[in-house]
Amino acid sequence: MSNPILDILTSIHPVVGLSPMDGLTDEPFRLLQSKIAKPDIIFTEFVSAEGLSHNATKLFDHLLYSQIERPIIGQIFGRSPDSFYSAGLMLCYLGFDGIDINMGCPAATVTQHGGGAALIDKPAVAAELIKAVKAAINDFSTQSRTLTDLHLKQKTLDTLDHNNVYSGFKIDPKNIQPPTLSVKTRLGTNEPVIERWIPYLGEQPLDFITLHGRTLKQGYSGVSDWELIKESARIIHQTKLKIIGSGDIKNRHQGSEYSQKYGVDGYLIGRGCLGNPWVFLQETTEITSQQKFDTLLLHAQMARSLFPDRQFDYLRQQFLLYAAGLPNAKKMRTELVRVSSLDQLCALEQEFVSC
Numbered sequence: 001m002s003n004p005i006l007d008i009l010t011s012i013h014p015v016v017g018l019s020p021m022d023g024l025t026d027e028p029f030r031l032l033q034s035k036i037a038k039p040d041i042i043f044t045e046f047v048s049a050e051g052l053s054h055n056a057t058k059l060f061d062h063l064l065y066s067q068i069e070r071p072i073i074g075q076i077f078g079r080s081p082d083s084f085y086s087a088g089l090m091l092c093y094l095g096f097d098g099i100d101i102n103m104g105c106p107a108a109t110v111t112q113h114g115g116g117a118a119l120i121d122k123p124a125v126a127a128e129l130i131k132a133v134k135a136a137i138n139d140f141s142t143q144s145r146t147l148t149d150l151h152l153k154q155k156t157l158d159t160l161d162h163n164n165v166y167s168g169f170k171i172d173p174k175n176i177q178p179p180t181l182s183v184k185t186r187l188g189t190n191e192p193v194i195e196r197w198i199p200y201l202g203e204q205p206l207d208f209i210t211l212h213g214r215t216l217k218q219g220y221s222g223v224s225d226w227e228l229i230k231e232s233a234r235i236i237h238q239t240k241l242k243i244i245g246s247g248d249i250k251n252r253h254q255g256s257e258y259s260q261k262y263g264v265d266g267y268l269i270g271r272g273c274l275g276n277p278w279v280f281l282q283e284t285t286e287i288t289s290q291q292k293f294d295t296l297l298l299h300a301q302m303a304r305s306l307f308p309d310r311q312f313d314y315l316r317q318q319f320l321l322y323a324a325g326l327p328n329a330k331k332m333r334t335e336l337v338r339v340s341s342l343d344q345l346c347a348l349e350q351e352f353v354s355c
C-alpha cells in the first residue's frame, strides 16, 4: 500500500498544506479547518520528543487528530536521538501518515537546548535525529520493535490508546504503512547557508523538506526570501526529495503563482489562515460576518468540549483574528478580549454580525 503523502506529492501540483503553528493548530483548529476547506496535507503543532519519551502525557493532546484530517503529519522537536527514536515509534503507533522533524523553530526556549533552527549549525546531530526516526519507522514497519520495548509508564500507554480511540485508528499488523519522514527548516541561523545545508539534507533518508525563507535570526521579521527558496528547490531537485515552500503566502492564488515561479512542489499557509479558514477554498467567496461568527463559535465550542480544563485565554487570540476585517473590528476586539465563557461569547453575536 502506498503512502497518501507520497501519492499527493507525485500527483498534485502544487501541494497545499496547513503550516504547523504551536499553540494554534491543535485538534479543534485542524478539525474545523478540514470541515470548511481541507488542505492537501496538514501538520500538527510541534511536540517535544523528549517530553513524549519521558511520559509527559499531556503532550499527547497535541497529537490528537480525526480521520478527516488525513493525510496528517506529526511534528516533533528536540535534540536527543534516543528520544526521537521513541517518539518516532509512538507516532507510528498513533497512525500518522508522516513524521516531520522541526529544524526551524527560532524560539530561544527550543534553540538554547540545541533543537529547532539551532540544528542547522549542528548537521551531525541533525543527521542522527533523522537516522533515529528512520530506524523507528523501519523497526515499527517490520515489527521488530514495539512500544513495549520502550518501557513506558502504563499511564503513557493508556494515553496512546486513548488517542487511537479518539482518532479511530487501529493498527493492522498485516498492513503497516510506513509514514513519510521530512524536515521543516529555515535558510540558516545568522545568515543563509543553503549551499551547505540543503545538499546535506538531500543526502538524508527523507521524503521531502519544507523550507521557510527566513533565517533563525530573522524570526518572523522581514520577508520570506523566495529567491533563496528557488535556489534550494534547484539543489534539492538534484536528489529524489521534494520541497515545499513556506512564508508569507496569503492565498491559493499567490501560492500557485509562487510554486510555479520558484519551482517548489507545494506551499504551506500559516498565518494567512488564522481567523480565515476559507483561505483554503478553491474559489474565493465573500464570507459574511454571520459566517465568521458561527465559525468562531463552533471553534470555541469544539475547543471547550475537547479541552474543558484549558483556560479561555488561548482561544481569545483566535477570536480577535476572526474579527479582523470587520468594519467595526476595533470595538469588537475590545469586547472579545474580555470573553471568558461560551455564554459571554454567544451574547456578542448580534453586535458581531452587525459590526
Ligand SMILES: Cc1cc2nc3c(=O)[nH]c(=O)nc-3n(C[C@H](O)[C@H](O)[C@H](O)COP(=O)(O)O)c2cc1C
Residues within 6 Å of the ligand: 019, 020, 021, 022, 023, 024, 045, 046, 075, 102, 104, 105, 184, 212, 246, 247, 248, 249, 268, 269, 270, 271, 272
Ligand atoms: C504562532 C506560530 C507558531 C509556529 N509554530 C511552528 C511549529 O510548531 N512548527 C514549525 O515548523 N513551524 C512553526 N511556525 C512557523 C510556520 O509553520 C511557518 O513556517 C511560518 O509562520 C511562515 O509561514 P506563514 O507566513 O504562512 O505564517 C509557527 C509560526 C507561528 C506564527
